[in-house]
Amino acid sequence: MNLSQMTAFRAVMEAASLSAAAEKLGRTQPAVSLAIRSLEDSLGLKLFERRGRQLVPVPEAHYLHAETSDILDRLSSVAGTMKSLTAGQSGSLNVASMPGPSTFLFPRYISRFTGSNPRIRISLSSRTSPQIRELAATQGFDFGFADMIGREASAQTFRQETIAADCFCAIPQDHPLAQKQVIAWKDLDNVPLGLLQSTHITHQKTVAELRRAGGTPNVVLDSQFFLPMMPFISAGRCLSVVDPLTAVTEHEVDSTGGRVVFRQMEGGFRYEYTIISPVFRPLSQLALQIKDGWKNEVMDLLAKAGARPEYFPSAPDQ
Template identity: 25%
Template sequence: MNVKQLRIFLAVAQTQSFAEAGHLVHMSQPAVSLSIKSLEDSLGGRLFTRTTRSTLLTAEGQQLLSMAKTLVASWDSVENELKQRFTLDRGKIALAAMPSFAASLLPKVLMNYRQKNPNISIEIHDVLTDTVVEMVRSGNIEMGISFEPENTQDLNFQALFNDRFIAVTHQNCSLKNEKELTWKQILECEFITLQKPSSVRNLIEMALAKEGMELHVAFDAHQLATVGKMVSQGLGVAVVPALCEAQMREQGAICLPISQPIISRHVGIITKAKIPLSIAAQEMIDTLIEAFRNNTI
């Protein structure tokens, strides 16, 4: 029994005529008769009683009628749902992004995506880089945006750009007029950073360790917004991804480039290897790539 047979069965039941049913389903009368016979054979009994003047449902046919209506309606609903998803007329995607990206570049990408796909709902998780990676790896979301993971064995990573870390100082800091800061200058100040296990803090500590330098932290916080606010109040100096520059300046801080050593990391799209993406998720990836290729964000 298949959905095509059920549609033909419903047409015959509605019209009480094989010929008229054929017109409804765009088939010849012999083809309709053959389909009904095949359905009856598969079920093991007659669904219609036929005379020269009428075609009526048997008791078993009456029982099938309501079930057939429900099954065909459900099939049509599923078919319509999938067609809408494939054409991006309906659907939902969930993505995770590290906070520095989510609060700076992501909104513009979402606007571009929304303009092209207004019927797709989007769920955003702004979480730490390690959490982004874990959510993709576990299959909880289809895609994430973060720094390149250390271990990409079961993941795909597509770089979007290279983010160089910058120093953030307050308006009255003695270093504010420098064109570029060294880590020696930065470490002579009270240092503000993110709490562990932040990937930003890990990158800083590993880069300094390679140079034989040790990081002494005066203040740490969970959110970059808090770090920026503490810097703007004169509590110390911070080092953050350049992604956060606009956010830091909005809070009244001064941003300066850093040398000796330069810390940078690729930012890109993370997906799970060998797992096909939904049409909606692939469209989001294409939107991201296009935005950075054309430098429109």
């Protein structure tokens, strides 16, 4: 039996006549009749008694109808599922993000993309950037979003797409530097600063830029992430040089009631984000669409913030 024979057979069983079956299938009546005869020949069994223009099914035909209907319905379901998967409308998604974006921006985007679609299952994790790289090396998720911490991607483990953008200075609203639109590095000479931990590349680059401008670093607070610094900054405890998505997030959630403002830094290093995907785990259409959409979302958010984003795709050999 083949698919064409089973389709014709079910149509004849469910239609009032051979002509009605042909019309339902969009085929000619001789073509449907030929399919029925070839099916009977392959089975060695007459499935219908010919009574004039009527085809009356024999008892065995009713059994075959139930079985072929199950097969055809299952094939239709599989075809529908595959179309849904191809269109990115169903499937499983396993993603991870560093803590800053994972608090608001990343889940907001994922929820907006997937909507209320019950056919999409989501696993969303908040991990540090080193942890995300370790997961990617073990092919442990679809993709992750991290910051660049001075480690290049390995051609053997994961790919990195990079987005670079300008940093911002987070300042208490009533601080004198809040009156400036652009902050020079020398403006931070001996100013109390909150930075990421000393092992983080951003801490090291901030200190290096400040010293290059002839200033003295005065680090009074260190934190694993930027967002926990916002209450200290709003209280006037310190300033901080932060990544631009932290500025976007604080503008969106307004955790300090507007008591922290952000000003662009004058030159210096650019903050780098990476979209990381495993080498040996090809992305599904769903994951690919969401990954590419997230890249566009980040670029748009950074552009609106005035951070002048640049995108660098994975190298061809990665």
